[in-house]
Amino acid sequence: MVVNIYDTANELERQMRQTQEFIGLKEAFDDLKADKEATDLFVKFQAKQAAAQQKQMQGQEISEDEIKEIQALAKDVTSKDVIQALMAKEQQVDQMIQQLNQIITGPLQELYKQFGPQEG
Template sequence: MVVNIYDSANQMERDLRSTQEFIALKEAYETMKQDAATFKMFRDFQNMQIQLQQKQYQGQQPSEDEIKNAQELAGKVGEVDSIKQLMEKEKAVDQLLSEVNNVITKPIQELYQE
């Protein structure tokens, strides 16, 4: 029997969209997007995180101003209920994906335990 692992992965992608965790995340995202100022703050926060990660990947340290700005924005983001809800729902999806990853990689873990 020939197994096409990509067919299984595509089915998992479709299944993920139907999980309670993903549906709750999508609803929280849509709720957060309804407030333009909150959505802009969220996007700014995401962009800042990406820029800091890129610097780290390149072996550069963020400046003190960048760190200060990141901390301030993180504090503001953490005070917004709709963003807090979104982050909670994102954690639930991350947990689900972590559990699925453990199932998927079980053959590799077992292989190295022999």
């Protein structure tokens, strides 16, 4: 039997959009967009964080000033209820994705388990 796994993946994508977790995240983004100050802060924080990660990936060191700026932004970000709500919804979606990943990779885990520690 030939299975088109990509059809299944596309169906999973459509179903994911209908989950409570995704709908909650989408609503949290809508709430964030309604608060311009929080949105600007969130975008700035994400940009600084991404730039720092990029530097690390390229083997560059992040300066003390950059670290302090990111820490200050992180403090400001976590002080905004709308951003905290968004982050909580992101965690819920992430947990769902992790659970799906465990299910999807189950056959691989079974294959590799045979090379794990043997009892006896």
